[in-house]
Amino acid sequence: MPLGTDYARQDCSLARSLEVVGERWTLLILRDAFFGVRRFSDFQAHLDISKAVLSTRLEALVADGLLSRTGEGHPEYALTHEALGLWPALFALGQWGEQRTTPGRPRRLYRHVGCGEMAGDGRCTTCDVFPAPAAVEVRPGPGADPTLRSDPVSVALREPHRLLEPLLVR
């Protein structure tokens, strides 16, 4: 993390995690990456984040080995293997937010591809395993509010799609 965001003298793995993903916007950028967002302008359109901050965050995530940057001209940012391990934490935090704000009316629904629905604890209700992100399909749930955002990225994300699958905008 840049200045002012280290928790140096904490002997704690949570603090180590937060040094990498604890800054404002960072977890939302990674969530978008799980949902298939790959390009600078798509992150920006979807998150309403200042370009300067987005640029800083992407650079930091690449430096920390969570994103890989490929292509010189218009680069693509993709999650690294290391970043995939964050999925359980991201999912758990999201589920907590659903419970807290609109219990019973989730904004998104998750399926274990070719198997069954996922429960709130992340297990597939059919086979009882915690599916890897590549085997998860997302689609809007009853609590989704399609009037809230109309940018092309949000529209594209409303189609059911697998996690990690690059998003086609337009």
Place this chain on the structure above:
Amino acid sequence: MPLGTDYARQDCSLARSLEVVGERWTLLILRDAFFGVRRFSDFQAHLDISKAVLSTRLEALVADGLLSRTGEGHPEYALTHEALGLWPALFALGQWGEQRTTPGRPRRLYRHVGCGEMAGDGRCTTCDVFPAPAAVEVRPGPGADPTLRSDPVSVALREPHRLLEPLLVR
């Protein structure tokens, strides 16, 4: 969250969560609360956080219903039922930090009380359930560095203890 930390126009439960627990220090305060820390000065001693920020964070967490404040003179801050639901997310983030920094040498070990050790995914290796925080015992692991901190709270936390059990310092 105070100014500058809302993600207003995001139709996303993760953003809703981060509005409550996404600020600097907030998750570390909650982690300490799970470990049994209850008092202002103990949080401060353990986290090396400025009193002004700690005061602001505790106030916000009480207002958001994650902490309850009891006792007028020297108040105690305890996790509410709502906050207990954060345990899976906190645990997952912590495990990711362990994997990333010192794989195979965890700083802390978790046990399902009266049952068995907990695996990296949070399940008890014996009974295969995800134990509630009150049924979890923490103790230092091989990756712990006892030389890093010597404040009384850190010392007390090195004793094996159950989550949520109020910490006795000194």
Place this chain on the structure above:
DNA sequence: CCATTTGGTCTGGTCATCGAACTCAGGCAC
């Protein structure tokens, strides 16, 4: 080859965070 899009950097102002100093109330020794 010219216009537009993409992926940025720069800037000035606002907001958050920091450490240090200060306040204020309760507990305790004497």
Place this chain on the structure above:
DNA sequence: GTGCCTGAGTTCGATGACCAGACCAAATGG
């Protein structure tokens, strides 16, 4: 009661982060 200590904050000035908007260069599209 007087003085002292500790716990739980609040206040303050300086520093650093964040934001919106202007600007810019390289890549792409026609």
